[in-house]
Amino acid sequence: MLHAMQPSARGEAACRALLLTKELRTQIYTPGDDEWEKRKGHLFADLDVFITGEPIDPNYMFLLQPVKFGVWEIRSRHPRPGLRVLGLFATKDVFVAINLAVRKTLGGRTSPEWAAAVLGAKAAWQQIFPGNAPLISAEVNDVVSGAIDGQYFQPES
């Protein structure tokens, strides 16, 4: 089951589709203590950037390595702890959000934890959509409208 997330902002429409897996939905909608509720307020505002069609830039959305997997992150950097929402595009402007990770637990970009998170997102996609590939492109305008020019992935060295 996937859940389409409506904008949290009052009076706004979903100009892009953000779909949550059941697990992710449970994770972010389950009430917590005041600190977590505050952090979720920031996270929901950051997710609203995508949903309400605000301009996207590489500080907000980034294509993870390996590029051929098509796994992107949405960054919710402040306040600490920074959070990352990992997912893949079903089609242009339709993002299927799969994992939520605390940035500091992922370590450096080449860490096993990052690799596991990316692989986990890819595996979850295959489970949800068996036989259907995500939309994979390193050209940001292929996957999302309203993107600001920039470098959206780190070329492999």
Place this chain on the structure above:
Amino acid sequence: MANISSRKARPRELAFQRQRLKNRVYAVLAKFFAEEAKAGRTTKKDIADFLGRDPAQITRWLNAPSNMTLETISDLLLAMDAEPGGMTIERFADKPKPNYAHPLVAGLLEMSTGAKQPNPATSSVSRFEVSRTATMRLSASDSMAWEMGAN
């Protein structure tokens, strides 16, 4: 006034609205900078030189909404020979109705509610298909749900 006088703001609501404001201001500024840079009218180095700052500081400012204060925004805009225009404030109740929604979400909304307004309760709809291919369904269980927002 009547809407807020009878209740107390929740922590998540306050945090959400603060971050939303930062994000919206940042989006406008980042977009303007990108356009100016693309047109060859400015660089981070130009801004750093004008403000007497380290270029790395300009990068930090332009990298995340939370790094910006009102003073920072003013300085960055001045360095780009610009200022905000057309600033307005509107009550939530007076906001114009959005004239566009993503077709997938709009379709889900209509299918789940049978009306134009979202239902606060989650409601399932069946067999929603994505436009990329005629056959690609967005759920292995053939069902999706419309979820009301977070606040």
